[in-house]
Amino acid sequence: ELAFALATATTVLDDLRPKVPAEHFPAMVGRISFFVNAGIRFITEMSKMRAFVDLWDEITAERYGVQEPKFRRFRYGVQVNSLGLTEQQPENNVYRILLEMLAVTLSKKARARAVQLPAWNEALGLPREWDQQWSLRMQQILAFETDLLEFDDIFDGNPAIDAKVEELKAGARAELAQIDAMGGAMEAIDYMKARLVESNAERIARIEAGRTTVIGVNSFTEHAPSPLTSGPEAIMLADPEAEAEQIDRLNAWRAARDDAAVKAALDELARVAASGENIMPATIRAAKAGATTGEWGDAVRATFGQYRGPTGVSRNPSNRTEGLDEIRARVDAVSAALGRRLSFVVGKPGLDGHSNGAEQIATRARDCGMDITYDGIRLTPQEIVESAARADAHVIGLSILSGSHIELTEEVMQRLAEAGLAHIPVVAGGIIPDDDAARLKALGVAKVYTPKDFELNTIMDDIVTLADPRGRAAT
Numbered sequence: 001e002l003a004f005a006l007a008t009a010t011t012v013l014d015d016l017r018p019k020v021p022a023e024h025f026p027a028m029v030g031r032i033s034f035f036v037n038a039g040i041r042f043i044t045e046m047s048k049m050r051a052f053v054d055l056w057d058e059i060t061a062e063r064y065g066v067q068e069p070k071f072r073r074f075r076y077g078v079q080v081n082s083l084g085l086t087e088q089q090p091e092n093n094v095y096r097i098l099l100e101m102l103a104v105t106l107s108k109k110a111r112a113r114a115v116q117l118p119a120w121n122e123a124l125g126l127p128r129e130w131d132q133q134w135s136l137r138m139q140q141i142l143a144f145e146t147d148l149l150e151f152d153d154i155f156d157g158n159p160a161i162d163a164k165v166e167e168l169k170a171g172a173r174a175e176l177a178q179i180d181a182m183g184g185a186m187e188a189i190d191y192m193k194a195r196l197v198e199s200n201a202e203r204i205a206r207i208e209a210g211r212t213t214v215i216g217v218n219s220f221t222e223h224a225p226s227p228l229t230s231g232p233e234a235i236m237l238a239d240p241e242a243e244a245e246q247i248d249r250l251n252a253w254r255a256a257r258d259d260a261a262v263k264a265a266l267d268e269l270a271r272v273a274a275s276g277e278n279i280m281p282a283t284i285r286a287a288k289a290g291a292t293t294g295e296w297g298d299a300v301r302a303t304f305g306q307y308r309g310p311t312g313v314s315r316n317p318s319n320r321t322e323g324l325d326e327i328r329a330r331v332d333a334v335s336a337a338l339g340r341r342l343s344f345v346v347g348k349p350g351l352d353g354h355s356n357g358a359e360q361i362a363t364r365a366r367d368c369g370m371d372i373t374y375d376g377i378r379l380t381p382q383e384i385v386e387s388a389a390r391a392d393a394h395v396i397g398l399s400i401l402s403g404s405h406i407e408l409t410e411e412v413m414q415r416l417a418e419a420g421l422a423h424i425p426v427v428a429g430g431i432i433p434d435d436d437a438a439r440l441k442a443l444g445v446a447k448v449y450t451p452k453d454f455e456l457n458t459i460m461d462d463i464v465t466l467a468d469p470r471g472r473a474a475t
Contacts, residue, residue: 089216
């Protein structure tokens with residue numbers, strides 16, 4: 001994390017340096033800010049933030065010659081680790097969020113400028129306003145009721161912290177050197193994304209094997225019913241009229257604006273994009289004329305095309321095959337019965353950018369011997385159906401964490417039927433409340449998975465069973 005964030009920042013600054021007057025460059029360096037993650041191992045996480053401070057000061061002074069200390073300051077906001085929140089015993093997430101917040105606030109030297117805390121029940125569904133308020137109150141209590149802000153850094157000179165910081169810095173410098181040798185973050189983006197996906201795969205494997213303890217998931221699983229999660233209003237339900245209201249507002253906006261002025265502004269935007277000029281003034285003019293975000297995007301894409309980032313999921317199996325022998329044998333047997341390798345398409349429809357779940361399902365399916373297709377985030381239902389047709393898929397998996405699982409899955413199922421592919425079994429995973437899971441199954445979804453289904457091998461078994469022609473023939 002240290003190396004990848006710093007390498008990205010230096011790639012940006014290396015590109016901008018010749019484009020900015022030399023006298024203004026230090027101030028521009030001072031405007032760079034980072035958005036980092038904080039996990040549950042809060043001593044290590046705090047040491048990581050102190051390492052960030054030291055390394056950024058070192059890079060800005062030595063690589064860029066910035067003399068003014070305030071321009072070398074490591075400025076960051078933080079999102080504490082939503083990835084570690086659990087559907088099982090979700091009330092425990094309050095403690096996880098608090099500990100992760102301490103990692104980025106206890107050390108004055110490396111204190112976050114802004115803290116974004118998730119709600120305790122984000123693994124269950126969309127948080128209500130009250131849930132979000134509860135997380136906000138954690139920050140306010142820490143800031144206004146405790147004496148944390150009255151002291152200088154309480155960890156300066158601590159030998160254990162200093163040793164951990166130096167260890168992290170040494171590892172980050174080695175990784176940075178490797179990325180620099182590859183040509184910087186732009187050239188190393190495939191490598192970095194693959195490393196992130198593989199690292200998360202290793203984390204999940206440790207949880208599955210019990211080598212990493214997660215309370216309520218693989219340890220201390222007994223629990224009394226929680227009053228926090230009972231009742232019909234335990235999570236926020238999306239207003240079914242909200243989408244229609246937003247579309248009506250958008251149509252009213254378009255009807256009231258000056259279409260000629262919008263067209264002229266978008267034409268100018270397209271011209272500027274093609275010329276290589278600074279695109280920001282034309283963007284501001286288009287916004288003031290009344291152009292929508294979608295229209296702006298269409299104009300820019302017409303010149304630059306659409307970028308699809310690397311997925312980090314290689315088609316080549318990893319060497320993590322421990323515990324997979326039985327499933328791999330089943331995949332081989334079902335593939336033989338099918339007459340070709342079992343084909344599994346993983347799709348992420350809609351605007352949801354949370355890709356960890358989809359990546360791990362695709363990675364595990366690959367390591368189990370399936371022929372996987374995963375094209376990354378933000379696909380349309382039609383693109384997923386077309387991908388399934390090209391791959392001649394035996395099973396389709398949809399990953400949706402945006403709350404739009406009903407609408408998006410319904411469209412996928414409809415388009416599959418229109419394409420003559422309704423025979424392909426579909427499974428879905430995401431933050432899906434029980435009532436919605438029942439609705440998805442009514443639409444024809446074969447299996448629905450939520451964060452409590454952390455044992456990926458069980459999901460793999462289900463996929464193999466769904467693809468097995470012998471089982472379908474028997475039924």
